[in-house]
């Protein structure tokens with residue numbers, strides 16, 4: 001049975017006091033659903049967040065990492081550094097990393113390998129841009145992103161991979177994919193995995209949707225059979241909103 005997951009991607013928001021306040025607010029929320037809950041603070045807040053949430057059912061995860069173990073990579077953070085502050089899951093391939101930091105599929109394949117080699121789990125993000133959707137190319141774009149970054153892996157590796165479909169045109173725009181558009185793409189993603197690895201693997205991988213998920217639309221999106229959760233940006237910065245989404249399962 002695949003897991004339902006709701007992960008909050010804080011992006012480059014919250015300094016230490018703001019992070020402390022948000023975490024204190026998160027601790028006051030009541031979880032009714034069984035979804036696994038994760039939050040991804042900035043690097044500078046990871047250790048504090050891990051310590052503060054140690055006794056809670058909220059996993060602290062990272063937004064990015066470098067593929068190398070260590071060395072002359074000024075400004076970068078490795079998998080083992082993340083693990084040393086209690087982080088066992090990393091988001092890779094976010095469209096903002098692809099767009100603003102030129103992260104290619106080839107680079108992402110290396111990052112995925114490094115995370116898995118360090119016994120970390122990966123939330124792997126991908127999704128088409130508006131022009132791709134307008135020209136009807138969304139499936140071929142998504143398929144190539146998945147193939148180029150993940151299809152060198154063996155089936156077993158998918159025990160530690162969560163897929164996150166985030167159409168670029170829906171991120172931070174207030175425009176969500178319709179529940180039907182999300183379902184169609186998620187079914188396509190599962191079919192793509194099934195073609196390569198078989199249906200047992202495809203059926204066991206969680207596929208999250210990200211892009212303007214809010215308390216008022218989460219339930220409808222999560223009701224779709226191939227949508228196993230959400231990767232939440234803006235709405236994860238308010239504890240009440242985030243937990244309204246967590247509890248939408």
Ligand SMILES: O=C(CO)COP(=O)(O)O
Pocket residue numbers: 009094166170171172173174210211212213231232233234235
């Ligand atoms: O990018 C996202 C999560 O990674 C989605 O962001 P928004 O929820 O702000 O659209």
